[in-house]
Amino acid sequence: MGMVDIGEFALSDREFTRIRQRVYKIAGISLSDAKRTLVVSRLSKIVRALGLPGFDAYIDFLDHGGSPADDQAFVNALTTNLTRFFREDHHFDHLRTHVGELIARPQRVGKGGRPRLRIWSAGCSTGQEPYTIALALLAAFPDLGRWDFRILATDIDSSVIARAAEGIYPAGELNGLSAQRQALFERGPRGEVRIPSAAREVITFNLLNLMAPWPFKGPFDAVFCRNVAIYFDKPTQGRLFDRLGEVLAPDGFLYIGHSENLQAVSKGFKLVGKTVYQRKSITTARDAA
Ligand SMILES: C[S@@+](CC[C@H](N)C(=O)[O-])C[C@H]1O[C@@H](n2cnc3c(N)ncnc32)[C@H](O)[C@@H]1O
Structure with a gap:
């Protein structure tokens, strides 16, 4: 699908695959292709705050140096939390x-x-x-x-x-x-x-x-x-x-x-x-x- 570049960082197919595999392994969440834009916008903020050059470096960091808090921030960023009172009443x-x-x-x-x-x-x-x-x-x-x-x-x-x-x-x-x-x-x-x-x-x-x-x-x-x-x-x-x-x-x-x-x-x-x-x-x- 090529590069998506709507945030500060571009997301390659390879990087998207690594992110997908990681969130699936931790949380069971299957990210569809339609979630690429969302992944970029949500994770860019974290990558920027960590001062890393891009998503590959971010996944390397999570794999090798990240703390449990870093893993938690990664998962928090990729969940969808839509809800409301008396939903499906x-x-x-x-x-x-x-x-x-x-x-x-x-x-x-x-x-x-x-x-x-x-x-x-x-x-x-x-x-x-x-x-x-x-x-x-x-x-x-x-x-x-x-x-x-x-x-x-x-x-x-x-x-x-x-x-x-x-x-x-x-x-x-x-x-x-x-x-x-x-x-x-x-x-x-x-x-x-x-x-x-x-x-x-x-x-x-x-x-x-x-x-x-x-x-x-x-x-x-x-x-x-x-x-x-x-x-x-x-x-x-x-x-x-x-x-x-x-x-x-x-x-x-x-x-x-x-x-x-x-x-x-x-x-x-x-x-x-x-x-x-x-x-x-x-x-x-x-x-x-
Ligand atoms: C769309 S909300 C649904 C909220 C509420 N149950 C409702 O129907 O309005 C989905 C929630 O599931 C949580 N979730 C996703 N994967 C999860 C997992 N592996 N373990 C626990 N919660 C998870 C998300 O963090 C999110 O808050």
Whole structure:
């Protein structure tokens, strides 16, 4: 395809291949040719800040002298973090209407006889997804504060996790939401959107690469992994969805993005709604085959 030169540095085919291989190996992200311009604009800033002559020198530096912080900056620059509050809102309606059956199961009674509910937002970006889960459930279940309820929210990108943990968003962030939904949020002195403490308190934000080993076993009653697997190739998606099945409780729900599907890996799941899957409680001989 030749050279792309819209930033300070030109990107050769060879350099693009090296960058692609590197981000695939670390994060499972498959960069298409269409991402060349984005790669140049995002990585040029880093190359310039390091005082390096170009992308080849940058990849050499990452391979031989770079620190974990340099690797993190490389990954942060190549993730796509688009998200919003109440995105694909049918998922939150589905969760709300099924929470009753999730907590009714005997094995979900937690400490002190309180209902136990565990949800994972995997690839949470700047936090709108886990905050929406918390706000929607707090509004629907007034006694939720007394439950043993936790949301784990993780992402590979350290900059989005830091922003998510702050829980403060620009004033326009709620544009397009109904007045009823907007009323779930608080406003700061300059009109900025603030997440109420009741929602912040139930969420733990952590840095986590979905391609790496996970430091927990679950079980989660619901996993949101939406608009994350679109960046992965089919084999990587297959392995990820299999692993998500392993940390989901029997009958737990997996919510995926509007353009995604489980296809061949859906053996352990059944489709129960629009991009909503439920982990089968009993594996039949046919499933296992
Ligand atoms: C488009 S956002 C989706 C955010 C949210 N789930 C939603 O649907 O609105 C995709 C997120 O996946 C994260 N991501 C990509 N590869 C990842 C990986 N290997 N491990 C963890 N997170 C990853 C990105 O950093 C990004 O924040």
